[in-house]
Amino acid sequence: MAFEGLADRLQDTIKKITGKGKVSEQDVKEMTREVRLALLEADVNFKVVKDLIKRIKERAVGQEVMESLTPGQQVIKVVKEELTELMGGVQSKIAVADRSPTVIMMVGLQGAGKTTTTGKLANHLRKKHNRSPLLVACDVYRPAAIKQLETLGEQLSMPVFSMGTEANPVDIAQKAMEQAKEEHNDYVIIDTAGRLHVDSDLMEELEQIKATVKPDEIFLVVDAMTGQDAVNVAESFNEQLDISGVVLTKLDGDTRGGAALSIKAVTDKPIKFAGMGEKLDQLEPFHPERMASRILGMGDVLSLIEKAQTNVDEKQAKELEEKMRTMSFTFDDFLEQMGQVKNMGPLEDLMAMIPGANKMKGLKNAQIDEKQLSHVEAIIQSMTKQERKDPSLMNASRKKRIAKGSGTSVSQVNRLLKQFDEMKKMMKQMTNMQKGKKGKGMKFPFM
Amino acid sequence: MGFMEKFKNTFKQNDREDVSAKYKEGMKKTRNSFSGKINDLIARYRKVDEDFFEELEEVLISADVGVMTVMDLIDELKMEVKRRNIKDSSEVKDVISEQLVEIYYGEDNEEIEEINLQENDLSIILVVGVNGVGKTTSIGKLAHQLKQQGKNVVLAAGDTFRAGAIEQLEVWGERAGVDVIKQNAGSDPAAVIFDGIKAAKSRNADVLICDTAGRLQNKVNLMNELAKVKRVIEREVPGAPHEVLLVLDATTGQNALSQAKTFSEATDVSGIVLTKLDGTAKGGIVLAIRHELNIPVKYVGLGEQIEDLQKFDANAFVYGLFADMLEEQAE
Numbered sequence: 001m002a003f004e005g006l007a008d009r010l011q012d013t014i015k016k017i018t019g020k021g022k023v024s025e026q027d028v029k030e031m032t033r034e035v036r037l038a039l040l041e042a043d044v045n046f047k048v049v050k051d052l053i054k055r056i057k058e059r060a061v062g063q064e065v066m067e068s069l070t071p072g073q074q075v076i077k078v079v080k081e082e083l084t085e086l087m088g089g090v091q092s093k094i095a096v097a098d099r100s101p102t103v104i105m106m107v108g109l110q111g112a113g114k115t116t117t118t119g120k121l122a123n124h125l126r127k128k129h130n131r132s133p134l135l136v137a138c139d140v141y142r143p144a145a146i147k148q149l150e151t152l153g154e155q156l157s158m159p160v161f162s163m164g165t166e167a168n169p170v171d172i173a174q175k176a177m178e179q180a181k182e183e184h185n186d187y188v189i190i191d192t193a194g195r196l197h198v199d200s201d202l203m204e205e206l207e208q209i210k211a212t213v214k215p216d217e218i219f220l221v222v223d224a225m226t227g228q229d230a231v232n233v234a235e236s237f238n239e240q241l242d243i244s245g246v247v248l249t250k251l252d253g254d255t256r257g258g259a260a261l262s263i264k265a266v267t268d269k270p271i272k273f274a275g276m277g278e279k280l281d282q283l284e285p286f287h288p289e290r291m292a293s294r295i296l297g298m299g300d301v302l303s304l305i306e307k308a309q310t311n312v313d314e315k316q317a318k319e320l321e322e323k324m325r326t327m328s329f330t331f332d333d334f335l336e337q338m339g340q341v342k343n344m345g346p347l348e349d350l351m352a353m354i355p356g357a358n359k360m361k362g363l364k365n366a367q368i369d370e371k372q373l374s375h376v377e378a379i380i381q382s383m384t385k386q387e388r389k390d391p392s393l394m395n396a397s398r399k400k401r402i403a404k405g406s407g408t409s410v411s412q413v414n415r416l417l418k419q420f421d422e423m424k425k426m427m428k429q430m431t432n433m434q435k436g437k438k439g440k441g442m443k444f445p446f447m
Numbered sequence: 448m449g450f451m452e453k454f455k456n457t458f459k460q461n462d463r464e465d466v467s468a469k470y471k472e473g474m475k476k477t478r479n480s481f482s483g484k485i486n487d488l489i490a491r492y493r494k495v496d497e498d499f500f501e502e503l504e505e506v507l508i509s510a511d512v513g514v515m516t517v518m519d520l521i522d523e524l525k526m527e528v529k530r531r532n533i534k535d536s537s538e539v540k541d542v543i544s545e546q547l548v549e550i551y552y553g554e555d556n557e558e559i560e561e562i563n564l565q566e567n568d569l570s571i572i573l574v575v576g577v578n579g580v581g582k583t584t585s586i587g588k589l590a591h592q593l594k595q596q597g598k599n600v601v602l603a604a605g606d607t608f609r610a611g612a613i614e615q616l617e618v619w620g621e622r623a624g625v626d627v628i629k630q631n632a633g634s635d636p637a638a639v640i641f642d643g644i645k646a647a648k649s650r651n652a653d654v655l656i657c658d659t660a661g662r663l664q665n666k667v668n669l670m671n672e673l674a675k676v677k678r679v680i681e682r683e684v685p686g687a688p689h690e691v692l693l694v695l696d697a698t699t700g701q702n703a704l705s706q707a708k709t710f711s712e713a714t715d716v717s718g719i720v721l722t723k724l725d726g727t728a729k730g731g732i733v734l735a736i737r738h739e740l741n742i743p744v745k746y747v748g749l750g751e752q753i754e755d756l757q758k759f760d761a762n763a764f765v766y767g768l769f770a771d772m773l774e775e776q777a778e
């Protein structure tokens with residue numbers, strides 16, 4: 001379900017202001033109210049929201065927003081800066097111990113995705129760092145959890161250490177260390193059973209494993225869909241184990257992922273990786289700034305462009321970015337993008353990243369199918385060259401002609417036009433925001 | 448009779464002390480924090496003013512009750528408070544619980560939603576949900592419960608994708624003492640379910656429970672695959688599936704609403720299993736789901752053991768949330 005993004009939420013207030021030409025404190029109040037709702041709907045913890053809103057209000061009543069010609073955009077900018085600041089920079093480094101092996105412990109609630117992430121990390125370490133990890137099956141509780149890790153080990157052709165379900169997890173971890181030393185594995189990744197942060201016996205077990213293997217990293221694995229409880233979970237695990245980082249899983253879903261913000265706020269530990277799918281190569285470094293856009297419902301333009309990079313050459317991409325910025329993005333570009341996007345993999349993943357795409361009925365995340373896409377395609381193809389460049393030419397008779405030519409209805413044409421317009425505005429906002437930021441921070445990957 | 452007394456009496460009359468005891472145990476942490484917060488709030492505020500409502504809003508939001516649901520609720524509360532001319536915060540308690548219960552039940556029906564099983568014929572239950580919410584575990588628990596009731600149960604290992612998923616269901620089958628129909632990992636889930644139906648029929652089973660692979664609701668292909676599984680069931684047994692249970696993790700926030708909506712579109716969900724209520728998460732989103740999509744919760748998961756599945760009883764659920772308040776009032 002696509003909740004309204006911040007930009008949508010601010011529309012009404014902004015319209016009002018544009019009429020008046022002046023921003024009052026009341027306007028700012030209304031805007032921060034919308035910001036608050038947007039953050040809460042994104043599952044950011046209410047306490048974290050409270051702190052953020054306080055800071056945003058302070059900045060917003062100042063010159064930055066009230067004296068700006070584009071107060072709505074300024075608010076978004078301020079919010080995004082605050083969010084980005086809170087989340088910190090990209091930190092996807094994994095520790096390397098002075099003396100091999102480096103030990104990583106995976107911890108978290110039931111069903112968070114620890115075992116899959118264990119496999120993904122192992123794969124990452126081998127592929128990106130040329131390491132040879134040993135996977136350790138310490139989940140003796142969940143039925144077939146060991147089997148799951150062993151299967152992943154097989155798929156990766158990597159060794160898995162297990163002692164069955166009768167052994168004590170602390171012993172398993174200990175023995176695994178011995179084997180890793182003998183076999184010269186340079187990394188040991190310990191998969192532990194999921195547990196509730198309030199289960200003191202099982203939390204104690206983790207402390208014992210920690211004391212035994214002295215891990216160089218303890219990753220807390222958290223489901224990106226987690227709600228308000230994320231703070232309790234993260235706080236408990238961190239207090240009891242002093243975690244070193246977080247892996248956020250299932251980010252390929254359509255959740256806003258506000259839990260990321262909550263976790264960072266209460267633990268102040270970096271979120272290092274993002275799980276982006278069920279396959280073992282779908283682990284990516286976590287990009288805080290992109291997450292900020294996502295939480296605000298502004299689409300993940302950067303990831304999209306990065307993904308496109310492999311399919312589009314640099315010049316094309318630069319042109320696209322320029323077009324997005326200057327709003328000269330035309331229906332022809334759109335069509336071309338659609339074509340390229342089609343070659344890039346699962347459409348729904350990509351569409352979810354396009355700002356405004358969740359508002360485009362025909363392209364709504366959950367409903368992308370070839371048929372609907374071909375409607376959009378047909379509509380655009382029925383437009384003249386001029387119309388594709390300049391949708392403002394559109395009048396009733398043109399629309400009728402297009403509808404007829406594409407085998408759709410005038411209302412379908414109208415919808416596409418309206419949505420295209422919204423999308424363009426969003427793109428401009430996004431890219432301006434990226435540009436406006438000097439020095440550190442985000443850049444388009446091809447610039 | 449005041450609302451609260453009526454409420455308490457319901458429990459006495461129906462001899463539900465048992466049920467509520469189990470809920471109270473399982474939801475101790477939930478209750479402590481949730482009603483604890485409301486009590487705290489009421490103790491601190493004597494006047495019902497804007498600040499009071501703002502904080503009440505936070506209490507509800509921290510329970511993952513949907514943001515819009517909370518906003519609506521607060522608006523209604525404000526109106527109620529005005530209408531009844533309530534000035535004192537302690538009187539607001541009644542109104543809060545009343546409204547919460549009403550959100551769940553709507554105006555009319557106030558009964559426990561039983562799962563729909565055929566009297567003398569095969570019943571098919573399809574279990575769906577995103578990854579890791581507790582589908583397989585809940586199936587194990589449910590199979591055990593039905594078996595205890597003397598039913599002949601068969602399970603179909605429809606999760607052919609996740610590593611170890613079939614073996615996991617097999618362990619639960621052993622624990623519950625029921626047969627598991629499976630194929631190799633990687634095979635077509637619809638084919639496994641088809642086999643399951645055939646086996647259930649030939650064994651004269653009462654209930655077939657179909658496990659499926661976890662999938663995120665925005666993956667169109669995977670949702671289509673699920674719709675196909677459901678079509679196979681519909682084709683093979685007219686009137687089936689008799690239940691489509693969506694498993695939701697109580698830890699999930701607002702996205703649960705999206706899950707309920709999209710899974711319903713694909714498989715016409717008839718009930719929810721709300722798992723992991725033994726943690727500190729409140730699962731308040733089920734209020735929003737019931738309110739907006741009218742899907743009832745049928746079971747709750749309260750732990751990892753085979754016995755840790757309870758029929759959802761909204762009265763007991765709310766009673767669990769508000770137990771402190773009720774008891775305090777009785778004193």
Ligand SMILES: Nc1nc2c(ncn2[C@@H]2O[C@H](COP(=O)(O)OP(=O)(O)O)[C@@H](O)[C@H]2O)c(=O)[nH]1
Nearest residue numbers: 110111579580581582583584722723748749750
């Ligand atoms: N604490 C707790 N854990 C649960 C509950 N239900 C399931 N789990 C755990 O959640 C994890 C994922 O469950 P599983 O059944 O494999 O989920 P599936 O992927 O949806 O089939 C397992 O570790 C289960 O033991 C519950 O009600 N409470």
Ligand SMILES: [Mg+2]
Nearest residue numbers: 582583606612
């Ligand atoms: Mg499963």
